[in-house]
Amino acid sequence: MNSVPQSTSRDTGPDEHTPVVYVVDDDESIRFTLQSLVRSVRLRVQTFDSPAEFLAFPKYDVPSCLILDVRLRGASGLAFQADVARYGVRMPILFMTAYGDIEMTVKAMKAGALDFFEKPFRDQDMLDAIADALKRDAARRASEAALALVLSSYESLNVREKDVMQRVVAGMLNKQIAYDMNLSEVTVKIYRGQVMRKMASRNLPDLVRKAEVLGIGIACVASTILPSLAPDSIGRVATALTAHQGTA
Template sequence: MSSRLDNAASNAMVYVVDDDDSMRDAVGMLLRSVGLDVRTFASAQEFLACEMPDVPSCLILDVRLRGQSGLAVQEQIAASELGVPIVFMTAHGDIAMTVKAMKAGAQDFLAKPFRDQDMLDAVANALARDEERRKSRRSVADLRVCYGSLTPREREVMAFVVAGMMNKQIASEMNLSEITVKIHRGQAMKKMQARSLADLVRKAEALGVGPNQG
């Protein structure tokens, strides 16, 4: 996992939330030793109030915090749509707690005391997951820009095309000539940068485009 961390270290951020000063410092020191940028917090409130740079990130979160459980913080993060992967750590873990955390989307769950390598592996996996999430989000954002360049008529034709309708059927549905449909279809394919009908369908699915959205 060291190579994965080396690749991530230059543009990633790891957040550590633990009200135990010694544990917080130890985890921070471990992660900095492999070149990662780390920000540590004694409370979830401090973390939630911080400005987060737009880089691959993960959160190492203690399950039991003073005044608030880590699982409650996980719920807050999910509600805020931050999307940051969470690695839980606890000295008081049990099976039910682990299952609940993992079902809610936790990346990993480490019992204290944990091996340094286990923590580094968990962080590497979490940062890789966040990078993939960000790539997917950027891809959809690019698709929205392409879709936004379509005229209303091109969008309507695209919606019928991805629904599986033939040009002749679309022409009848829209009260247009078949050649006009072909022109709109060609423009939609070009603007969406679709290499094939299957590619157009895939992009439409990513955007949630269908006959009712066209």
């Protein structure tokens, strides 16, 4: 009968913000070895003897990585890697196996594995790979959080404010926007100020960067706006676009 390691139900580490290393291996001795190794550098660790146990365990909201054995009872680590995205697991994966070969390594790396270790592995090599994986996951999480914030800010804009923002990032002046939208210049300035405040943008370049993150590209916006502009405005907007692209 297989025993479940103690760390499967108990976490360890300095505090709740400490990154977590998850280990899936049906060899209890390997789980224990990795558990001790990860704890030695003051990281939290959770070990499991099957992918099912790992998937059922609530994940911590901190940078994480998964150390996954290639050969598991009743399942393949490589097959689990192929399915892992469907389960919402996006952390970096480090593979290990006692039966590694070039074909297996290539397959794992092509599927997105960060590293591949043959057992027995050097402790320092594994620790270095874990540190790199956690750093990458932290960067991913920060990028996603920043994008979520920008999306939330954009959704807080009303329709008119979004229209003004599109024209602002396309390089149009307030008077050009006022003419195009049939508004007074004062009203455009008010909308523009609201856009800058709601988007938490310090200046125009910052707003343009956020627009690009949202997929509101300069060229794309211009293609929808230019046809509606007065003839004397098109040249000025085109010049602004060229200047922006030249500094990008």
